[in-house]
Amino acid sequence: MNGLVTTKIPDISWGEPKVCRAVGNDRDPWGVLAVLRETPWEALIPLVPSRVFDQALRGHATPLMRLIGPPTSALAKRLPILYAQCRERDQCVNSSPLCVPGGKMPDCWEGDGIDREAVGVASQVARMWRDGTLVIVVVPEE
Numbered sequence: 001m002n003g004l005v006t007t008k009i010p011d012i013s014w015g016e017p018k019v020c021r022a023v024g025n026d027r028d029p030w031g032v033l034a035v036l037r038e039t040p041w042e043a044l045i046p047l048v049p050s051r052v053f054d055q056a057l058r059g060h061a062t063p064l065m066r067l068i069g070p071p072t073s074a075l076a077k078r079l080p081i082l083y084a085q086c087r088e089r090d091q092c093v094n095s096s097p098l099c100v101p102g103g104k105m106p107d108c109w110e111g112d113g114i115d116r117e118a119v120g121v122a123s124q125v126a127r128m129w130r131d132g133t134l135v136i137v138v139v140p141e142e
Helices: 031-036 050-057 062-068 072-077 116-130
Strands: 004-008 018-022 047-049 134-139
Touching: 004 031, 018 031, 031 116, 031 134, 047 050, 047 062, 050 062, 050 134, 072 116, 116 134
Parallel strands: 018 134, 047 134
Antiparallel strands: 004 018
């Protein structure tokens, strides 16, 4: 998906985590993730000061990892059920209890409870969480 950059953080002590950040601009650091604002997804995407992200890129990931909080598998479980269910659950012949964000979520999962524009972004975030990639928004220092 355009507008997201995935980076492997070079810190051996944290297992070299993968972090995906939105490519924002001066007016809106959320970039393509902005469509998830004012939804329950917003609270699950941490805001990271640019200084902390820069430190992580230089090999000191501890401040970033402390700021991010729980692992991605726990984030997916924090979504309200309305948002965690697949949009296509009633029409899909393969629908099952595994069709929620998490470790065994199928690639075809689409977010529900959000507008059509946000579905693709939410689905991409859920797939990144499933694969263990942290999703963040880097905000400029004030």
